[in-house]
Amino acid sequence: MQSFLRATRALVVFALSASVVAAPLVVNVRSYGAAGDGQADDSASLQRAIEALNAAGGGELYFPAGTYLHSEEITVSGHVKVYGTGSxxxxxALAPARAALVFMNATQCGAEDLRFVTEAKTRLHEQNSAALVMDHAENCFIRNISIEGSASVGILIANSHGVAISGNHIEDTLADGIHVVNGSADVIVENNSASNTGDDSFSAVAYASWPKQTDNVVISGNTSISSHARGVACIGASHCGIFNNTIRNPRGHGIAVAYESTYDTYRPFGARLKGNRIATVNPSKGTNSVLVSGARDVEMESTAIDGGNPVLVSDSSGIVVRNLVVNEQVGAPILERGHVQMKIEGVSANGNALAGGVSIVRKIQ
Structure with a gap:
C-alpha cells in the first residue's frame, strides 16, 4: 500500500509549492488572433500565443468560450497550464492525425475545463492522433476535460510521473480512453468516466522493449461503459492499484492483470484490486469478468460480479482472492488454468456462501 501513496504525496507537494508562486502570466488566445468561431483555422494564432508564453518562461494559456479549429497539433512545454471555461x-481538430494538445517536457503543468472534439473514422497509432498527451511530464494534472472522439486514445500519458487525471469524460475514441505507458510512474486516474471506447477504457501498459516498467498507476473510482475491449487493464505494469471502479458491459474482460506475449510486455506484479463492480449482459465468448494471467503477487478483494463469465487465473503465483461475490452465473465462479498458486478466502455465488472445492474452482485446459 505504501507504493500507492507515493503519487499522492508527490501531488500534495506540487499543490503546496504552487500556492506560494507569484501569479502567472495569462495568455488569452483571442489576443493573438484566434477567432474561435468554428469556421477559421486558428492554428497560426495558437502558435503565436504559445510562442509568447514560451518567451515569458511559461504561464497560462486561456481559451475563452468558442470553437477553435486547428489543423496542427498544439504543443506546449515548461511550466504551463492550458484551460478554458468548460464545455x-x-x-x-480538422486533421485526426494531428489532433493532440501535447505537453512535452513539462513540469507543474495542467489542463482543465476544455472540450476536445475529433471526427475520426480510421484508427491511428501515432502519438499526435490522441486528444491530449503528456510526454516527459512531471507533477501535472488533467481535470474536468471532455473528449468526444479521437483517432487513437483520449488521454495518453508516456514517460511521465506524478500525474493526476480526475473528473474527465471520454467517449467514442477509436482506442483506449486513458492510456498510461512507457515507464510512467506515480499516476492517479480517478473519478473519470469512459463510454464506447474503441479499446480499453483505462489502461496501464508496460512493453518489455522499454527500459523501465510502468509502475504505481492507481485507477480508482472510475466508470467504464461499453468498452470495445477491457474496462480496466494492467498489462505488464507493476503495482497497479485498481479500486472501486464500476464496469458495465465490456466487450472484453472486465478487469485484466496480464502478461501479453503477443505485444511483448513485462510480467505484471504487485497489483491490488479492491471494491470493484463488474456487470455484464451477454458476455463475449472467451472473456472473463476478471483475468489474472502470467502475473505474481496479485490480491483481489471485495469484488462484485453480476452476470458475465467467471474469474480466470492462469499461470500465476501469489494470488489471493478474498470476499468475491458473484451473481447471475452458473457453475464455478473461478477458473484455473496452467500452473497457479492461489489462496481463496470467502466466495459467495447467487446469495450462497461456497464452502470450497469444485464449487468454487474449476480447472480448465
Missing amino acids: ASVLK
Whole structure:
C-alpha cells in the first residue's frame, strides 16, 4: 500500500509549492488572433500565443468560450497550464492525425475545463492522433476535460510521473480512453468516466522493449461503459492499484492483470484490486469478468460480479482472492488454468456462501 501513496504525496507537494508562486502570466488566445468561431483555422494564432508564453518562461494559456479549429497539433512545454471555461471552450481538430494538445517536457503543468472534439473514422497509432498527451511530464494534472472522439486514445500519458487525471469524460475514441505507458510512474486516474471506447477504457501498459516498467498507476473510482475491449487493464505494469471502479458491459474482460506475449510486455506484479463492480449482459465468448494471467503477487478483494463469465487465473503465483461475490452465473465462479498458486478466502455465488472445492474452482485446459 505504501507504493500507492507515493503519487499522492508527490501531488500534495506540487499543490503546496504552487500556492506560494507569484501569479502567472495569462495568455488569452483571442489576443493573438484566434477567432474561435468554428469556421477559421486558428492554428497560426495558437502558435503565436504559445510562442509568447514560451518567451515569458511559461504561464497560462486561456481559451475563452468558442470553437477553435486547428489543423496542427498544439504543443506546449515548461511550466504551463492550458484551460478554458468548460464545455463552451472547444478545441476541434480538422486533421485526426494531428489532433493532440501535447505537453512535452513539462513540469507543474495542467489542463482543465476544455472540450476536445475529433471526427475520426480510421484508427491511428501515432502519438499526435490522441486528444491530449503528456510526454516527459512531471507533477501535472488533467481535470474536468471532455473528449468526444479521437483517432487513437483520449488521454495518453508516456514517460511521465506524478500525474493526476480526475473528473474527465471520454467517449467514442477509436482506442483506449486513458492510456498510461512507457515507464510512467506515480499516476492517479480517478473519478473519470469512459463510454464506447474503441479499446480499453483505462489502461496501464508496460512493453518489455522499454527500459523501465510502468509502475504505481492507481485507477480508482472510475466508470467504464461499453468498452470495445477491457474496462480496466494492467498489462505488464507493476503495482497497479485498481479500486472501486464500476464496469458495465465490456466487450472484453472486465478487469485484466496480464502478461501479453503477443505485444511483448513485462510480467505484471504487485497489483491490488479492491471494491470493484463488474456487470455484464451477454458476455463475449472467451472473456472473463476478471483475468489474472502470467502475473505474481496479485490480491483481489471485495469484488462484485453480476452476470458475465467467471474469474480466470492462469499461470500465476501469489494470488489471493478474498470476499468475491458473484451473481447471475452458473457453475464455478473461478477458473484455473496452467500452473497457479492461489489462496481463496470467502466466495459467495447467487446469495450462497461456497464452502470450497469444485464449487468454487474449476480447472480448465
